[in-house]
Amino acid sequence: MEQRIKFTETGKNALATLYPVGKYLKQTTLDQQLLHLIYYRVSQINGCAFCLDMHAKDLRAGGETEQRLYVLDAWREAPFYSDKERAALAWAEALTKLNSSLVPDAVYKEAAEHFTEKEMVDLTLAVTTINTYNRFNIAFGAPVGTYKVGQFA
Numbered sequence: 001m002e003q004r005i006k007f008t009e010t011g012k013n014a015l016a017t018l019y020p021v022g023k024y025l026k027q028t029t030l031d032q033q034l035l036h037l038i039y040y041r042v043s044q045i046n047g048c049a050f051c052l053d054m055h056a057k058d059l060r061a062g063g064e065t066e067q068r069l070y071v072l073d074a075w076r077e078a079p080f081y082s083d084k085e086r087a088a089l090a091w092a093e094a095l096t097k098l099n100s101s102l103v104p105d106a107v108y109k110e111a112a113e114h115f116t117e118k119e120m121v122d123l124t125l126a127v128t129t130i131n132t133y134n135r136f137n138i139a140f141g142a143p144v145g146t147y148k149v150g151q152f153a
Contacts, residue, residue, distance in 0.1 A: 008045070015136065022152070028122040029113075030104040033062045034085060038092045039130045044073050045096050047135035050142035054151075055124050061149040084087070088123060095127045 023036060036059045043051035056069060071078040075089050091111040094103040115123060136142075 016115050018129060018132060019147050025122060025126050025129070026121070030119055030122050033059070033064065034088055035126050036062065037064070037085065038088055038126060040069070041072055041075070041089055042096050042127060043134055045093065046131065048135040049144040050137040050147070051130065051134055053144055054147040055110065057147060058148050072099060080111045083116070087111045087114045090119075091123060092127045097129055144151065 025034065036055050039051065040055040040059060043055060059069060060066075065080075068078075068080045071080065075081050075086065087110045090107045091103070094107045095141070109122070111120060
């Protein structure tokens with residue numbers, strides 16, 4: 001897809017409103033590598049190539065294995081993820097897909113076993129934020145493959 005809007009020019013002020021959210025999320029008790037895993041999975045669901053490229057690079061820079069990245073879209077069948085990661089992935093998928101008016105009770109209960117109430121709120125904020133970034137990138141054709149690790153730190 002051809003880039004429709006150059007974010008660094010036209011969209012920078014709108015996207016800049018999201019930057020404090022990212023800064024906030026970096027200061028939470030949530031593991032940053034887990035957040036990148038969630039960002040990667042949500043971007044898979046939404047088909048956001050720019051975010052997939054970015055978060056794959058960030059995950060690899062953080063020590064993530066190729067094997068876990070390759071099978072992330074089949075995490076339920078793969079033995080490579082912890083119970084906490086599985087709970088976070090299920091929560092992220094339920095919030096991204098919105099198949100009904102509420103996240104299923106079982107998904108909530110599983111996540112609540114691994115995360116505090118504040119962490120649940122923070123995890124939800126992280127999922128909704130990556131969904132927003134995905135939609136901007138998909139709508140306007142972000143330049144896939146240009147991201148460098150730490151570029152938006």
